[in-house]
Amino acid sequence: MSKEAKNPLDSIKGLKKVDPKELAEFRKDMGKNIVPRIVEKVEARRLRAAKSRNRRLKQRSV
Amino acid sequence: MYTWLPLKAPADLLQLRAYISDEYNPEDVADRLSGGLSPAVKGVLIEENYIDKDYRSTYYNFYAKKGQRYAPNCVRLHFFDEAVRFDPAALKVSVQDQTDPLTNHYYGYVVLRPTGIATLGRSVLSPNVRKGACRYIITGRHKVHVLGYKLTVDGFPSMDQHRDIGVCAHAACWSILRHYSERYSIYREFLTNDVTMMAQEFNPGGLVPSEGLGLGHAERIFQAAGTFPVLVVREEDEDDDSLYDESFYRQLLAYVDSGFPLFAAMHKKEHAIAIVGYSWRPKTAAGGPGLRYGWDQVEAIAVIDDNELPYLSVPVDGDDPYSADEVDAFIVPLPEKIYYPADAVDDYAAGLYDRDSLRENVLPPLDDTVIRYFVTTGSAFREFVRHHQSEYDPTLIEVVMTLPFAQFVWVVEYSTRAQWDTNLVTARAIIDATASEHEEIPLWLIHNTTQALAFDRQTIPSDCRALELKDVGHQAFSRMESNLRTTTST
Numbered sequence: 288m289s290k291e292a293k294n295p296l297d298s299i300k301g302l303k304k305v306d307p308k309e310l311a312e313f314r315k316d317m318g319k320n321i322v323p324r325i326v327e328k329v330e331a332r333r334l335r336a337a338k339s340r341n342r343r344l345k346q347r348s349v
Numbered sequence: 350m351y352t353w354l355p356l357k358a359p360a361d362l363l364q365l366r367a368y369i370s371d372e373y374n375p376e377d378v379a380d381r382l383s384g385g386l387s388p389a390v391k392g393v394l395i396e397e398n399y400i401d402k403d404y405r406s407t408y409y410n411f412y413a414k415k416g417q418r419y420a421p422n423c424v425r426l427h428f429f430d431e432a433v434r435f436d437p438a439a440l441k442v443s444v445q446d447q448t449d450p451l452t453n454h455y456y457g458y459v460v461l462r463p464t465g466i467a468t469l470g471r472s473v474l475s476p477n478v479r480k481g482a483c484r485y486i487i488t489g490r491h492k493v494h495v496l497g498y499k500l501t502v503d504g505f506p507s508m509d510q511h512r513d514i515g516v517c518a519h520a521a522c523w524s525i526l527r528h529y530s531e532r533y534s535i536y537r538e539f540l541t542n543d544v545t546m547m548a549q550e551f552n553p554g555g556l557v558p559s560e561g562l563g564l565g566h567a568e569r570i571f572q573a574a575g576t577f578p579v580l581v582v583r584e585e586d587e588d589d590d591s592l593y594d595e596s597f598y599r600q601l602l603a604y605v606d607s608g609f610p611l612f613a614a615m616h617k618k619e620h621a622i623a624i625v626g627y628s629w630r631p632k633t634a635a636g637g638p639g640l641r642y643g644w645d646q647v648e649a650i651a652v653i654d655d656n657e658l659p660y661l662s663v664p665v666d667g668d669d670p671y672s673a674d675e676v677d678a679f680i681v682p683l684p685e686k687i688y689y690p691a692d693a694v695d696d697y698a699a700g701l702y703d704r705d706s707l708r709e710n711v712l713p714p715l716d717d718t719v720i721r722y723f724v725t726t727g728s729a730f731r732e733f734v735r736h737h738q739s740e741y742d743p744t745l746i747e748v749v750m751t752l753p754f755a756q757f758v759w760v761v762e763y764s765t766r767a768q769w770d771t772n773l774v775t776a777r778a779i780i781d782a783t784a785s786e787h788e789e790i791p792l793w794l795i796h797n798t799t800q801a802l803a804f805d806r807q808t809i810p811s812d813c814r815a816l817e818l819k820d821v822g823h824q825a826f827s828r829m830e831s832n833l834r835t836t837t838s839t
Contacts, residue, residue: 343562
């Protein structure tokens with residue numbers, strides 16, 4: 288998308304642009320503290336899934 | 350041939366034994382129905398010589414090849430309420446008030462297979478007539494044709510496993526796929542035998558399917574059916590029995606609360622079920638400081654278990670017939686375009702408390718918060734906001750209607766414990782379900798009653814706008830509960 292592309296929120300009165308520095312800080316905080324935790328958790332879940340695919344399920348009706 | 354059996358009480362269903370021949374195992378069928386259906390059922394129409402597509406798929410591929418003779422046709426039982434009458438001479442089913450459509454008094458059907466054992470075949474029953482069913486159930490609308498009437502029932506499909514050519518895991522896969530094909534037009538219908546074949550790269554033949562399925566096979570079935578399955582396995586430590594992977598159960602609830610039925614495994618029992626609903630506890634469960642989650646408030650989950658009638662209520666605390674805690678893996682068959690997984694939402698929702706400005710100005714106090722998260726479509730979220738528009742500042746409504754959501758969004762609701770008990774929320778975050786787990790800000794929107802932050806995700810990095818909200822006379826918002834059906838079972 289070009290830099291001239293219109294932000295859909297521009298047409299709404301009352302919205303104020305958030306200070307880019309504050310937004311960058313938000314991004315940095317989440318990138319440093321939360322995202323690595325998420326990536327590690329998702330990777331651990333995929334590994335557990337890979338190890339579990341051969342487990343059998345076969346209970347008979349009682 | 351059609352026979353009408355009027356009922357005064359569920360115990361009268363035991364009379365079915367007198368009307369159904371032995372190959373349908375009437376003793377077992379009558380016992381199960383009389384024990385599991387509510388007194389709301391007041392009449393049963395017994396339809397003989399019913400041609401059932403699912404049974405026929407197994408008949409053509411298996412039963413017809415055996416030395417033992419099996420009938421090709423089934424019996425179908427239709428359940429009605431007290432307003433319905435049957436005229437055997439005219440073969441007419443009618444409602445006393447003739448302006449009232451018959452379908453409003455229909456509770457669904459059960460097909461009986463002529464296999465001697467495990468005879469409960471394809472069934473769709475309304476959860477409203479299942480004794481003790483959970484409050485919230487995933488349902489689809491199923492069309493039924495009988496005696497020239499076109500009826501519908503809202504329910505979730507179920508059947509007994511065949512035992513010889515299919516086990517519990519096949520039955521659970523079939524239930525979920527039949528729900529998908531009835532509820533969403535993009536999925537095709539798969540018959541019982543198709544599901545057995547889909548599990549393998551080749552035709553396993555003979556009785557091999559009765560040896561069971563692995564999670565990988567079930568995943569393969571859902572993939573072949575056109576869904577995008579995600580397998581989630583509980584974290585365990587062989588040396589530490591006390592490890593309780595709460596995040597696993599929070600994710601389980603999040604997907605069910607999103608309207609996605611789960612294929613669930615209990616490996617200690619070598620058993621598979623489908624999870625299709627839940628009930629909240631009457632009041633917020635007591636607990637210490639720190640964040641609480643929707644799962645902490647769940648009293649029971651609703652399951653489709655091929656040993657039982659549908660909508661079996663399985664408690665979180667308790668073991669009758671087993672505990673929800675025994676589920677140690679699940680597969681969620683997702684549609685395309687949900688890339689941001691529940692485990693990412695689980696951490697991100699709590700991680701927002703790390704931001705001082707959000708913790709102090711937007712979110713409820715951490716030690717008094719209950720977090721609930723689920724997927725919905727952007728359009729369903731807009732519809733919900735429109736329906737509750739008096740609770741929202743008009744400018745916030747304009748933002749919700751303007752943000753160019755992708756098809757699916759994650760909704761994260763933050764409530765105080767007191768608000769939880771009255772179905773209210775303090776703040777809400779809307780996360781892009783198409784975001785990558787590597788994104789620092791996957792948000793579309795976060796707001797409470799005083800302020801909102803809206804993110805324009807059409808640029809990289811995304812732009813952000815803030816909005817001070819006007820007081821519209823509401824201290825909190827209604828909880829969004831539109832993915833599942835509310836039942837009236839007692």
